[in-house]
Amino acid sequence: MSNAANLTFSQPTRHMTQETHHDYTGSKLGMWIFLVTEMLLFGGLFLVYAVYRYMHPADFHNAAQDLNVFIGTVNTCILLTSSLTMALSIATLQKGQRQAAVWLLLTTILLGIIFLVNKYFEWTAKIHHGIYPNSAEMLRFPQGEILFFGLYYVMTGLHGVHVVAGVVLLSIMVNVIRRKPCDVHVFGAASPGPAGVRRLTLTDATGHEMWTSEGIGELIDSVSVVVNYRPSEGRMRPQDYVALENCGLYWHLVDIIWIFLFPLFYLIT
Amino acid sequence: MKRDDMNADHQHHEHPAISYGKFVGVWLALLMLTALTVAASGLQLHVVGVVTAACVATLKTLLVLYIFMHLMYEERIFKIALAVGVATLAVFIALTFADFPFR
Numbered sequence: 001m002s003n004a005a006n007l008t009f010s011q012p013t014r015h016m017t018q019e020t021h022h023d024y025t026g027s028k029l030g031m032w033i034f035l036v037t038e039m040l041l042f043g044g045l046f047l048v049y050a051v052y053r054y055m056h057p058a059d060f061h062n063a064a065q066d067l068n069v070f071i072g073t074v075n076t077c078i079l080l081t082s083s084l085t086m087a088l089s090i091a092t093l094q095k096g097q098r099q100a101a102v103w104l105l106l107t108t109i110l111l112g113i114i115f116l117v118n119k120y121f122e123w124t125a126k127i128h129h130g131i132y133p134n135s136a137e138m139l140r141f142p143q144g145e146i147l148f149f150g151l152y153y154v155m156t157g158l159h160g161v162h163v164v165a166g167v168v169l170l171s172i173m174v175n176v177i178r179r180k181p182c183d184v185h186v187f188g189a190a191s192p193g194p195a196g197v198r199r200l201t202l203t204d205a206t207g208h209e210m211w212t213s214e215g216i217g218e219l220i221d222s223v224s225v226v227v228n229y230r231p232s233e234g235r236m237r238p239q240d241y242v243a244l245e246n247c248g249l250y251w252h253l254v255d256i257i258w259i260f261l262f263p264l265f266y267l268i269t
Numbered sequence: 270m271k272r273d274d275m276n277a278d279h280q281h282h283e284h285p286a287i288s289y290g291k292f293v294g295v296w297l298a299l300l301m302l303t304a305l306t307v308a309a310s311g312l313q314l315h316v317v318g319v320v321t322a323a324c325v326a327t328l329k330t331l332l333v334l335y336i337f338m339h340l341m342y343e344e345r346i347f348k349i350a351l352a353v354g355v356a357t358l359a360v361f362i363a364l365t366f367a368d369f370p371f372r
Contacts, residue, residue, distance in 0.1 A: 025344065032347050036354030043358040047365055054370070069307065076303050084296040087337045091287060245339075252338045259329045262303075263322040267310035 024242055031246040035253045038162075042257050045155050049264060052147045059144020064268045066131065067152070068122060072266035075118050076258065082111035083255045086170075086248045093241050098177060101244075105174050108251065112167045119160055123153075152265055159261060162254045169247045176243055200225070287336065295336045302329050 053060045089104035130137030131149055138146055200213035200223060216223060306325045309318055335341040340348065 028343075029346060029350065032350050036350060039354050040358060043361065047362055050362070051365065051369055069310075073303065073307055077300060080296060080299045080303065083299075083333060083337050084292055087287075087292050088289060091289060091292065249338055252333050255337075256330050256333050259326050259333070263306055263310070263326055267306060267322060268319075269310070 027242050028245060028249070031249050035249060038253055038257075042155075042158070042260075045151070045158070046260065046264070049151050049155070052144070052151065053268075056142075056144025056147065059142050060148050061269055063141075063145040063148035064265060066126075066129075067266050068125075069266050069269075071118055071122050072262055075115050076262045078111050078115050078118070079255045079258050082108045082115070083252055085111065086251045090241065090245055090248050093177065093244060102174055102177055105170055105177070105244075109167055109170050109174070112163055112170070112251075116160060116163055116167075119156065119163075155261060156265070159254065159257055162257070166247075166251045166254050169250065173244050173247050177241075287339070287342075291336065295332050299329055299332060 085104045085108045089101045089108060092104060093101035126132065126149075132138065133150055133153055138149060141149075198216045200216065201209050202211040203209050213223070302325050306322050309321045309325075312318065314321065334351075340351070
């Protein structure tokens with residue numbers, strides 16, 4: 001950070017410095033605790049699945065044969081690959097390669113969208129065959145098969161909602177990374193006291209005036225100056241990319257849930 | 270990595286950057302494990318098949334947690350937070366299966 005410019009007040013006033021507080025470990029720990037609650041949410045559904053499968057083993061096996069193992073496998077590979085590009089995006093950003101990080105993030109988003117498109121075709125095919133909750137076709141199925149497809153729609157649907165949320169979060173992150181790294185310091189300069197016009201000036205190291213504010217009259221109670229620090233790319237600090245790391249953690253969790261959903265619904269024939 | 274200490278924040282520790290090769294290696298391992306479960310499911314192994322699928326899914330999860338999610342390099346509190354969640358879920362599962370089969 002160069003000292004090219006100093007902030008001075010034309011008449012000395014009180015200076016206050018307000019710093020942005022960063023808690024790198026704390027923000028990541030918060031994300032992990034949120035992920036644990038997500039794990040319990042899906043864990044409950046897996047438990048329901050386990051109980052019903054225990055009660056209707058034959059029906060679950062028969063129903064699972066209607067699912068397309070090929071699409072399921074392709075979607076698994078897509079999500080695993082998106083986890084790789086996500087991890088690489090963070091790794092490249094840590095090394096200050098912002099452009100690469102943005103491209104890898106865009107690849108992750110694209111893979112997430114492809115996953116959802118596949119899911120759309122898969123669900124549409126099922127619905128065309130009359131297999132959807134409460135359909136006339138499905139109500140003729142044995143009890144266990146109805147339960148299987150009910151759980152299939154609820155669990156892959158809830159997972160799909162998480163993928164959508166992840167895609168939205170990562171899209172926001174693309175914008176954040178392109179603006180980061182950036183520290184914001186707010187200097188508040190209270191100016192109580194006698195009347196008279198004062199001005200805020202920005203001078204360089206030699207005292208040469210670079211910018212002067214409008215007059216600060218008695219009607220103005222306080223002035224604040226916001227300074228944006230933009231360090232060069234080689235000077236990335238962990239707190240500059242903790243938001244991306246947290247979104248990455250969420251994305252990997254969505255991947256982990258699919259790692260369990262895939263064998264439970266597609267591979268039990 | 271150079272540090273800019275403008276905002277004093279010395280409390281966290283930085284984990285070493287994981288090499289790109291390691292990530293790619295984990296990704297290849299995950300794909301191979303996926304191929305393994307798909308192949309095993311075609312063999313009609315019944316109970317062995319279920320156990321294999323569960324073990325492979327757990328192994329894949331551990332790879333994602335420890336490498337992709339950097340858990341390997343995190344402080345102990347992260348592992349404790351996760352362990353508490355896993356233990357809670359294990360209690361739910363154990364109590365459920367200790368109850369409903371005997372109704």
